[in-house]
Amino acid sequence: MTHETPVIEISNLHKAYGSLEVLKGVSLNAPRGHVISLIGSSGSGKSTLLRCCNLLEDSQQGDLIFNGENVSWKGQGHQRRPADAKQVLRIRTNLSMVFQQFNLWAHMTILQNVMEAPLTVLRRDRAEVEQAARGYLDKVGIGDKCDVFPAQLSGGQQQRAAIARALCMEPEALLFDEPTSALDPELEQEVIKVIKDLATEGRTMMIVTHDMKLAADVSDHVVFLHQGLIEEQGAPDQLFGAPKSERLRGFLSATHAT
Ligand SMILES: Nc1ncnc2c1ncn2[C@@H]1O[C@H](COP(=O)(O)OP(=O)(O)OP(=O)(O)O)[C@@H](O)[C@H]1O
Numbered sequence: 139m140t141h142e143t144p145v146i147e148i149s150n151l152h153k154a155y156g157s158l159e160v161l162k163g164v165s166l167n168a169p170r171g172h173v174i175s176l177i178g179s180s181g182s183g184k185s186t187l188l189r190c191c192n193l194l195e196d197s198q199q200g201d202l203i204f205n206g207e208n209v210s211w212k213g214q215g216h217q218r219r220p221a222d223a224k225q226v227l228r229i230r231t232n233l234s235m236v237f238q239q240f241n242l243w244a245h246m247t248i249l250q251n252v253m254e255a256p257l258t259v260l261r262r263d264r265a266e267v268e269q270a271a272r273g274y275l276d277k278v279g280i281g282d283k284c285d286v287f288p289a290q291l292s293g294g295q296q297q298r299a300a301i302a303r304a305l306c307m308e309p310e311a312l313l314f315d316e317p318t319s320a321l322d323p324e325l326e327q328e329v330i331k332v333i334k335d336l337a338t339e340g341r342t343m344m345i346v347t348h349d350m351k352l353a354a355d356v357s358d359h360v361v362f363l364h365q366g367l368i369e370e371q372g373a374p375d376q377l378f379g380a381p382k383s384e385r386l387r388g389f390l391s392a393t394h395a396t
């Protein structure tokens with residue numbers, strides 16, 4: 139592994155649900171320190187791509203490579219599964235996911251939510267994890283909310299707690315699936331600020347978003363998915379400023395209209 143090795147390499151990935159082909163051969167790299175945004179219409183396969191990436195979904199063909207390490211598979215086609223459970227765990231714990239609906243544990247305090255996976259999955263030392271968890275909650279601006287339950291927080295605060303929870307795993311990369319779309323516009327901004335700070339810090343991130351301004355502001359590279367294929371990709375200036383594909387132009391004008 140050299141420092142040029144991408145954190146995530148996706149090569150010719152195919153994924154179907156039964157006979158519904160959702161990803162039809164997608165290739166994509168997330169180099170270390172880069173932010174990649176995935177945009178595209180509803181149903182184009184954005185969430186599926188993210189979920190295949192951290193092995194929450196099986197895929198039928200193509201390669202997934204993490205830090206230069208190929209996922210090893212057994213079986214073929216719809217029977218294809220990851221062959222090495224330890225490898226799956228290693229990859230999954232290194233690609234922390236942040237979901238649209240936060241997915242915090244309702245019965246745990248914010249601090250307990252952030253500490254849970256590092257303690258139970260990584261079996262790290264409790265005192266160290268607590269110190270780190272408090273640090274990450276401070277970092278996302280809710281250090282004073284350690285002892286309350288998720289229901290006592292605003293959506294924006296809950297999403298920031300979910301980001302602190304992802305960070306506390308000390309992952310190689312963060313995967314965001316529509317992190318701001320469940321939020322009111324004013325709460326959205328506080329989450330966007332946290333994501334921008336993480337980008338500035340040089341975190342490797344893949345972000346599925348409907349927010350073209352967020353994609354334009356934070357990304358090194360933007361990927362437009364259309365019906366399970368990459369229709370166009372490039373630097374944000376190019377993609378938003380001078381889109382080549384008719385479909386992307388249509389998508390962007392529809393997005394701006396709403
Ligand atoms: N578990 C599933 N079983 C069957 N089909 C599914 C499943 N999950 C997704 N799909 C289908 O796969 C396609 C791609 O879905 P996906 O969620 O990846 O789209 P998306 O680009 O994230 O859309 P959105 O912007 O609405 O979130 C859709 O046609 C969807 O109905």
Ligand SMILES: [Mg+2]
Nearest residue numbers: 184185186346
């Ligand atoms: Mg989605």
